[in-house]
Amino acid sequence: MSVIIDDTCITCDACLQNCPVNAIVDDMHNPTGESRYYVQPEKCIECVGIYDDPQCAAICPSIGCITWDMPYTSEYETHYMQNDLYAIGKSKTGKLLSPSHRAKKYKEDIPLSDRGVGKEVQEEPEELEVG
Ligand code: SF4
Numbered sequence: 001m002s003v004i005i006d007d008t009c010i011t012c013d014a015c016l017q018n019c020p021v022n023a024i025v026d027d028m029h030n031p032t033g034e035s036r037y038y039v040q041p042e043k044c045i046e047c048v049g050i051y052d053d054p055q056c057a058a059i060c061p062s063i064g065c066i067t068w069d070m071p072y073t074s075e076y077e078t079h080y081m082q083n084d085l086y087a088i089g090k091s092k093t094g095k096l097l098s099p100s101h102r103a104k105k106y107k108e109d110i111p112l113s114d115r116g117v118g119k120e121v122q123e124e125p126e127e128l129e130v131g
């Protein structure tokens, strides 16, 4: 990851339609069995190189539903591989697409202190400066 969808998801389908790399699956195909949409961390690139910000969060109507997760890199192997929140997919040859095997791009300008703590991706609009 990445970003993560929490249980305030209202299964509206908007994010799935907006993801440029098809990283999102619907509630019927969520590999963890939860009744919410699911971001596959082994596919999500945080929209890096395509858009300035995650497009799933930009369109999500449930404010706060999509939050920053840890980078999908080998440093966070344990976070992704030993956690019921995720069900990491396999390659066509059957190899687990773990962070150490298939690291993904992530937004380096998002500090680690904002990741994995429920910090929403969708920011409130900035207040207009007067004068
Ligand atoms: S951050 Fe971008 S790549 Fe990742 S799930 Fe959202 S839309 Fe897809």
Ligand code: SF4
Residues within 6 Å of the ligand: 005, 008, 009, 010, 011, 012, 013, 014, 015, 016, 037, 056, 059, 060, 061, 062, 065, 066
């Ligand atoms: S856009 Fe938000 S509320 Fe709609 S399915 Fe995606 S995460 Fe759930």
